[in-house]
Amino acid sequence: MTELDLQDLTSALSLYTSFFIFLVVLTFAAFIILMVILIHNIKSRKNPKNNRQFIEETIAVQEEERRRISQELHDTVSQNIKALLLTQKEVKDHCRDTNLLTELEKIISLEKKNQKELRAIIQNLSVPALASIPFKTVINDLCEQFYAQSKIPCKFFVDPDLSLDTFTTEQKHHILRIIQEALNNTRAHAKTEETSVVIRKISDPQKNSNLIRIMIFDDGLGFDSEKQMAPGNATSHFGMSGMEMRAKLLGGNFSVNSSPDTGTEVQLELPLQ
Ligand SMILES: Nc1ncnc2c1ncn2[C@@H]1O[C@H](COP(=O)(O)OP(=O)(O)OP(=O)(O)O)[C@@H](O)[C@H]1O
Ligand SMILES: [Mg+2]
Incomplete structure (x- = not known):
């Protein structure tokens, strides 16, 4: 070589x-x-929370269950209360004993209170006709209902030039449930004098486009939102995770900021349709 x-x-x-x-x-x-x-x-x-199909199925089952329960309550307990009130009125009309009459009036007033509370539960479980009523009116009605039931004033403000009817019925449904849950939390946990729902158009400088920001806030007791919202925080409370799942389906940003000093703010940002 x-x-x-x-x-x-x-x-x-x-x-x-x-x-x-x-x-x-x-x-x-x-x-x-x-x-x-x-x-x-x-x-x-x-982590099934990230799985779109899982989220859609969970929410669909939840909605079907709510519809079924509200229908059952309406067809059974609600009808029974109506029948009881009629019978009680008849007995009262024929009663001559004044002591018995006073007791009967107490029973009737308690029964009417039950009827009112049951109506509120049924209303909370069902969803109004989103396709035919302007969405601003639906949210305004929700705030008024909230005040009637809780006696906590709920202020509603939406940017006047903002149309909320460009959302699909399904999107409106998710948004409504998020606002409803945030208000229910205010009622149940915040011990506040007032709550607000504010919807604004804001610009997203990063994407050079516009966003809709929905805020539900109170200046009540507040809580440790970072701990509560931390990923993997297993809890028997489903309100927060339900709101998060719906926000994910809407393709929005969801956040909860809360502390004992500032109260609670639930915020949902959605791309403007
Ligand atoms: N507006 C609020 N003010 C004060 N604490 C709040 C508020 N919203 C939520 N919280 C706290 O966060 C916790 C979790 O809320 P979440 O909605 O997940 O559960 P929940 O309301 O307790 O039960 P549910 O499953 O019926 O919704 C509440 O138990 C409460 O301690
Ligand atoms: Mg809750």
């Missing part, structure tokens, strides 16, 4: 070695990418 042949052989060998090393690095990189994709898939399957 001549010196020239040896040089050719060495350069061919080094070419093959470089090619081999390149192949090994490529295979290793492909392996790493595959592993990352696999781990991400397993994680998102483990």
Whole structure:
């Protein structure tokens, strides 16, 4: 073998070695990418909150159950209370004993209170006709209902030039449930004198487009929202996670800011349709 042949052989060998090393690095990189994709898939399957189909199914089951319960309450307990009130009125009309009459009046007034509370529960479970009523009116009615039931004034403000009827019925449904849950939380936990629902158009400088920002806030007791909203915080309370899931389906940003000093603000930002 001549010196020239040896040089050719060495350069061919080094070419093959470089090619081999390149192949090994490529295979290793492909392996790493595959592993990352696999781990991400397993994680998102483990965390069903990120799975769109799971969220849609959970919310659909929840809505169907609410519809069924409100129908059952209307057809059974509500009808029974009506019948009881009629009977009680008849007995009262024929009663001559004044002591008994006073007791009967107490029973009737308690029964009427039950009827009012039951109506409020049924109203809360069902959803108004979103396709035919302007959405601003629907939200305004919700605030008025809230005040009638809780005696907590609910201020409603929406930018006058903002139309909320560009949302689909399904989107309106999710938005309404989020506002409803935030108001229910105010009533149940905040011990506040007043609550507000404010809807504004804001600009998103990053995307050079407009957003709708929906805020529901109170200046009540507040709570540790960072702890409550932390990912993986398993809790038996479903209101917050329900709002988060609906916001995800709407493709919006959802946040809750709360502290004992400032009260609570629930915020939902949606792309303007
Ligand atoms: N506006 C608020 N003011 C004060 N605390 C609040 C407010 N909203 C939520 N919280 C706190 O956050 C917790 C979680 O709220 P979440 O709506 O998830 O559950 P919940 O209202 O207790 O039960 P539910 O499952 O019936 O909604 C509440 O238990 C309460 O401690
Ligand atoms: Mg709640």
